[in-house]
Amino acid sequence: MDVLTDLLQRSRARGAAFSHSTARGxxxxxxxAGAKLAIHGILGGEAFVWTDDPSRARRVLPGDIILVRGPSQQFMAHAPGAEVIPFVGHPSSGPPGGARRMVFGTGAGEPTTFFCGAYTFEGDLCSGLLAGLPDLTVARSRAGAGLRAALDLFADELLREAPGQQALLDSLLDVILVQALRAQLAADVAAAPAWFRAMDDPAVGAALRAVHASPARAWTVADLADEASVSRATFARRFTTLLGVAPLTYVSDWRMALAREQLRDGDPGLAAVARSLGYASEFSFAAAFKRHHGIPPGRWRTAAISK
Incomplete structure (x- = not known):
C-alpha cells in the first residue's frame, strides 16, 4: 500500500459540507478560516483567489481546483484586492451535509459559478497528507482529463436533490482531492512532502509500502532492507537521508499516529488497540505510548475526547 493511499483512506470525506455559488459583476x-482543508472548484466564468496578499492572487478558470490548507483565511473575487464580504454560506460555518446555494454580486455579464467543500478531519493523520502543501494550491484542469471529469460529475450532482446525494458527493470530493493532489505533487516534486519524494525511490518506496500495508508487524531494519532488496547499511542511510528519520523511528511514529486515532475514537479498549498495532500486551503498548507522548494512553484519550 502506498503512503498516499493509506493517508487518504484514513482521511476521507464523510458527511462533508458543500456550497454552490453564483457571482455576477x-x-x-x-x-x-477553520476547515483543515477547503476545496473550491471553478465551474464557470473566472475569479482570482488569494490567502493573505492580493498582489499574489491566482487567476482561476473553469475546471481549476483550489486547495486551501487550514487554518488560512482565503479570498475570492472578480479582481485582485476587490472589496470582500464575509461568505456566510461557506461549508465550515454550518452543520455537515447538503449543499447551500449562494448568489451575490452586482451587475450583469457572464456569471462565475463555483463550489466549496470543507473537509473536517479529526485527529492528526491528515497532517501527513497536507504537509508540504502551500497554503493555497491551484490544480489546473489541463493537468488531466480525470480531474475535469470528476469536477463535472460533482457539479451535476451538487444541484440535484436525490437519494444518496451525500454519499455520492463525499465520494466525488475524495476523487477530486486525489486528482488535485496528484497533479500538484507531480508538478512540483521538489516541494512535495518527504514521504512523497521517498515513494519514488525503489528501495525506500518498497519499504514504506510494506510498513503501511502491515503496521502491526514487528519490523526490524533487516526486514525492511529485505523488502527494499538492498543491504541494511545502504537502506538505513538512504531512508534517513530521504525522510529525515531512522527507519524504526518512522515505524514507531506511524504506529503512534494510528494509536492516537483509535484512542480518539473512544471505542476500542487499550488491549484492542495494542493488539491491532502488534504490541505483545496492553502494558507494553502503554509503556511505548508513554515514552512517545509523556503521558499514559488512558489519560491522553480522556484529554483528547474532552476537547
Whole structure:
C-alpha cells in the first residue's frame, strides 16, 4: 500500500459540507478560516483567489481546483484586492451535509459559478497528507482529463436533490482531492512532502509500502532492507537521508499516529488497540505510548475526547 493511499483512506470525506455559488459583476468574498482543508472548484466564468496578499492572487478558470490548507483565511473575487464580504454560506460555518446555494454580486455579464467543500478531519493523520502543501494550491484542469471529469460529475450532482446525494458527493470530493493532489505533487516534486519524494525511490518506496500495508508487524531494519532488496547499511542511510528519520523511528511514529486515532475514537479498549498495532500486551503498548507522548494512553484519550 502506498503512503498516499493509506493517508487518504484514513482521511476521507464523510458527511462533508458543500456550497454552490453564483457571482455576477463586481463581487468578492472572504471565506472563514477553520476547515483543515477547503476545496473550491471553478465551474464557470473566472475569479482570482488569494490567502493573505492580493498582489499574489491566482487567476482561476473553469475546471481549476483550489486547495486551501487550514487554518488560512482565503479570498475570492472578480479582481485582485476587490472589496470582500464575509461568505456566510461557506461549508465550515454550518452543520455537515447538503449543499447551500449562494448568489451575490452586482451587475450583469457572464456569471462565475463555483463550489466549496470543507473537509473536517479529526485527529492528526491528515497532517501527513497536507504537509508540504502551500497554503493555497491551484490544480489546473489541463493537468488531466480525470480531474475535469470528476469536477463535472460533482457539479451535476451538487444541484440535484436525490437519494444518496451525500454519499455520492463525499465520494466525488475524495476523487477530486486525489486528482488535485496528484497533479500538484507531480508538478512540483521538489516541494512535495518527504514521504512523497521517498515513494519514488525503489528501495525506500518498497519499504514504506510494506510498513503501511502491515503496521502491526514487528519490523526490524533487516526486514525492511529485505523488502527494499538492498543491504541494511545502504537502506538505513538512504531512508534517513530521504525522510529525515531512522527507519524504526518512522515505524514507531506511524504506529503512534494510528494509536492516537483509535484512542480518539473512544471505542476500542487499550488491549484492542495494542493488539491491532502488534504490541505483545496492553502494558507494553502503554509503556511505548508513554515514552512517545509523556503521558499514559488512558489519560491522553480522556484529554483528547474532552476537547
Amino acid at each position: 463586481e463581487w468578492g468574498v472572504r471565506f472563514p
